[in-house]
Every structure is written in C-alpha cells, then in structure tokens.
Amino acid sequence: MSASAAPRARNVIADLAARGRYHFTSSELRSALGVSEQAARQALSRVAAKGEIASPARGFYVIVPPEYRRLGCLPADQFVPALMEHRSAPYYVGLLSAAQYYGAAHHRPQEFQVMLRRNRPAIMCGSVSVAFVARRALTAVPVQSFNNPRGTVLVSTVEATAVDLVGYMHRAGGVDRVAGVLSELGEDIDPERLVEASASASILWAQRLGYLLEHVGAGDKAAFLKEHVMRRARNYTKLLPGSGVGGAVRSKDWRLFVNAGVEVDA
Numbered sequence: 001m002s003a004s005a006a007p008r009a010r011n012v013i014a015d016l017a018a019r020g021r022y023h024f025t026s027s028e029l030r031s032a033l034g035v036s037e038q039a040a041r042q043a044l045s046r047v048a049a050k051g052e053i054a055s056p057a058r059g060f061y062v063i064v065p066p067e068y069r070r071l072g073c074l075p076a077d078q079f080v081p082a083l084m085e086h087r088s089a090p091y092y093v094g095l096l097s098a099a100q101y102y103g104a105a106h107h108r109p110q111e112f113q114v115m116l117r118r119n120r121p122a123i124m125c126g127s128v129s130v131a132f133v134a135r136r137a138l139t140a141v142p143v144q145s146f147n148n149p150r151g152t153v154l155v156s157t158v159e160a161t162a163v164d165l166v167g168y169m170h171r172a173g174g175v176d177r178v179a180g181v182l183s184e185l186g187e188d189i190d191p192e193r194l195v196e197a198s199a200s201a202s203i204l205w206a207q208r209l210g211y212l213l214e215h216v217g218a219g220d221k222a223a224f225l226k227e228h229v230m231r232r233a234r235n236y237t238k239l240l241p242g243s244g245v246g247g248a249v250r251s252k253d254w255r256l257f258v259n260a261g262v263e264v265d266a
Contacts, residue, residue, distance in 0.1 A: 005043035056125035072126020076112035159197035180265035186218030
C-alpha cells in the first residue's frame with residue numbers, strides 16, 4: 001500500500017495547490033489517502049525527498065513551488081500565518097522583519113522574527129529560519145495586514161515596530177543598528193499613533209525610543225511621545241539596560257541616563 005501511496009499523495013497535493021492552498025497536515029493527507037499512519041509517513045517522505053513539500057513543524061507541511069525549491073521551503077511570510085492558525089496562536093511579524101515592510105531594506109535580518117505570547121523554539125525549514133520572541137500584551141500591539149502570494153500576514157505597524165525595536169534591542173542587533181532602522185522608519189511614523197503604540201509596552205521603552213528618534217533627526221515625530229513620557233515616567237532609566245551609568249549624561253526631557261554613545265548604523 002505504501003508504494004502506491006506516494007503517487008496518490010502527489011495527486012492530493014497537486015489538487016490542493018490548484019485550489020490555492022499551500023499547506024496541509026499529515027493527518028489531513030492520511031485521511032485523504034485512507035492509509036495507515038506509517039504509509040502516510042512513507043509517502044510524505046518520498047514526496048519531500050523530491051523537494052516538492054517541506055515540514056517547518058511537526059505534522060505540518062507546506063507545498064514548495066519550483067521557484068522556491070532552492071530555499072527548500074516556502075518563504076516564512078507565506079507559511080507562518082497558516083502555521084499560527086494551525087496552532088491557534090496569535091502572532092505578528094515584528095522587529096527587523098517588520099521593518100522590511102516599511103522600507104528599512106538595509107537591515108535585513110538573517111531570521112524571520114515573529115512575536116508570540118510565549119517563547120517557542122526556532123524553526124528551520126530548508127534555508128528559511130524563523131525565530132519566535134515572547135511579547136507581553138501581544139494582542140494590544142497595533143498591526144496591519146500585508147498581502148503575499150499565499151494570502152496575508154500580520155505585521156506590527158510602523159509605530160509599533162519602532163516601539164518593539166527599542167524594547168528588544170538585543171534581538172535587533174544593538175542600539176546602533178536600532179538607531180539606523182529608526183532613521184529609515186522615521187518619515188513614516190505618525191506622532192499620535194506612536195503614543196498609542198507605546199501604550200502596549202513599558203514606559204521605559206518610550207523613554208529610550210524618544211531619545212533615539214531625536215538622535216536620528218526624527219524629533220518632530222516624538223513630540224507627543226515626549227508629553228506622554230513627562231506625564232507617565234516617574235524615574236530615570238538607562239538607554240542600555242545592561243550597562244552602568246557612571247559618567248552618563250542625563251536627558252531631562254526623556255528622563256534617561258544616556259549611558260552609551262550611539263553611532264547610527266546605516
């Protein structure tokens with residue numbers, strides 16, 4: 001039975017692709033073929049060996065069109081939404097990956113960065129790498145939908161992306177790289193929406209973000225954020241959380257110890 005399952009599996013997979021669906025589960029295929037779990041596994045293994053499908057997660061498969069065979073998988077943005085739906089996990093694309101959607105093309109990350117309620121192990125699918133980052137108040141973060149060849153993907157808004165970049169500087173290449181990305185995003189930031197986006201995060205992030213926006217010449221985008229910080233921030237914080245404050249300059253406007261020099265990474 002297993003020897004004949006592979007050709008039939010290809011037919012089922014081709015039918016899915018013809019209907020515009022590029023993902024399926026092993027249990028769905030097994031049900032469609034009417035075979036045992038072992039026979040379904042063997043059929044999937046044969047099809048995968050030809051590069052026609054890939055499995056970014058246990059029991060979850062994607063169909064790989066010829067144009068993506070060199071990747072050994074679909075691009076991450078084309079399967080992550082379906083995978084998150086399969087897992088019933090709210091998500092959004094964030095950090096450097098989100099910045100790509102807003103024109104920060106000079107800071108392409110090596111991994112596709114996805115924000116979840118809790119950390120999960122990274123995914124490697126062919127040469128496609130997906131990293132998951134835990135984000136508190138995930139569903140309060142403003143997002144917008146972008147189209148791709150397989151559907152849509154949720155991405156943090158440009159303002160929320162700026163907030164997260166400062167909150168997760170260690171996941172975004174450090175303060176110099178974050179400053180470089182902010183210099184590219186600044187033109188598209190709406191000052192009022194920036195305050196709204198900052199409400200989903202610690203006030204400490206807003207303090208750091210406002211200072212960095214001014215540093216990269218986008219201070220006009222931070223005017224409302226400065227008012228927000230003056231109302232909400234009770235204490236001084238550090239630009240770099242893990243470093244000391246010896247000799248640090250104080251920014252009174254942002255209630256911030258500027259405990260690091262910032263060279264904009266272009």
